[in-house]
Amino acid sequence: MTTLVPPLAWASRTYRVQTAATVVSGLGNAAAPIATAFAVLATGGGTAEVGYVTGARLLPTVLFLLVGGALADRLPRQRVMVAANTFNALSQAVLAALVLTGHAGLPALVLLSAAGGIGQAFYGPASQGVLMASVPAEHATRAFSIFQMARNAAQIGGAALGGALTAVVGPGWVLAIDAFGFAAAAALRLLIPAEEAGAGHGGASMLTELREGWREFVGRRWLWAIVVQFGVVIACVEATETVYGPVVAKEQLGGASSWGLAMAAFGLGMVLAGIPLAAWRPRRILLAGNWGVFLFAAPALALALHLSLPLLAVAMFAAGTGVTLFGINWMIALQQEIPPALLSRVSAYDALGSICLAPLGTALAGPAATALTLPGALWTCALTTLLLAALALLVPEVRTLARTEAP
Structure with a gap:
């Protein structure tokens, strides 16, 4: 008798959860830059102001990446990801509230955009480590292909959805959706066993x-x-x-x-x-x-x-x-x-x-x-x-x- 093997039998629980959480947060995260740009324009800003807010997110990411990488190898990576997602959820929620109430001035937009960059600096290296540790070497090609397809599809769909929703309901609600996506991703990543995500160490x-x-x-x-x-x-x-x-x-x-x-x-x-x-x-x-x-x-x-x-x-x-x-x-x-x-x-x-x-x-x-x-x-x-x-x-x-x- 032939035994039927499920097509994703090789995929561990950690891999499945990490991929699903990446899609959930990726949808909102791809929409957020569009919403943020229109929020800047709504305050009377122009091309330069949009550039300032965009740069405010990238600069902290560059500055804190190495610290994020060291921390992700020092602590359980699952906890680092959950903490980073929670931080991003809170910062985006505050930004959404300010935009919805009409109190989002340029300084607040720059500051909260920078907060998002800090969260990404800590999340990225931990995420990379978790994903690679969750995949058997003999299935790496298939696993990374599926992960990249899922992540890229979420980014494309999120950008398209972000543009449409920003036009219909305004940037504030799109940012609120992004905050919810980060919170949902953090909740999902709580399902990843900490010991499978890198146990961490605390010596040096x-x-x-x-x-x-x-x-x-x-x-x-x-x-x-x-x-x-x-x-x-x-x-x-x-x-x-x-x-x-x-x-x-x-x-x-x-x-x-x-x-x-x-x-x-x-x-x-x-x-x-x-x-x-x-x-x-x-x-x-x-x-x-x-x-x-x-x-x-x-x-x-x-x-x-x-x-x-x-x-x-x-x-x-x-x-x-x-x-x-x-x-x-x-x-x-x-x-x-x-x-x-x-x-x-x-x-x-x-x-x-x-x-x-x-x-x-x-x-x-x-x-x-x-x-x-x-x-x-x-x-x-x-x-x-x-x-x-x-x-x-x-x-x-x-x-x-x-x-x-x-x-």
């Missing part, structure tokens, strides 16, 4: 532990080489998606709706790529992932070449596919090569190095377009991305790092 000082994480980070050439690559690549991607893309859409493609369709194609590529990638098990994981980085340049190339909207959508779809291709194989490499007790600290160094230049990329996008012309700036972003993806292949470990488990 936090500074000593950060040094230990740094030694692990710089001691692996493939790790810091990819992170350095991404520091510049992400700055180019941010400049393209947040500055150049909307400008080109307004001048040549019919306006914001066209750029919205292009971004939707990008998100669709991220989600749909997870389906075939769940079954693909490349032997050389970093080599496979780095091919996806080449696709990151497709949107800038399409915009520089003045391609039509359908062709731009194809380029955006390809870039989304590249994001998922890289992301899945990068997570497999980290899970396989980094000791579990150091996962959160290494993830913090990874995140910090990858996003630290993003604000500079958006800040310099305007001056670069003035100095180089808009097509010149787009060509610079595209060629820089392609060059860095090629240079990464010069690192022997990027070409040769292989799976350790048998297919």
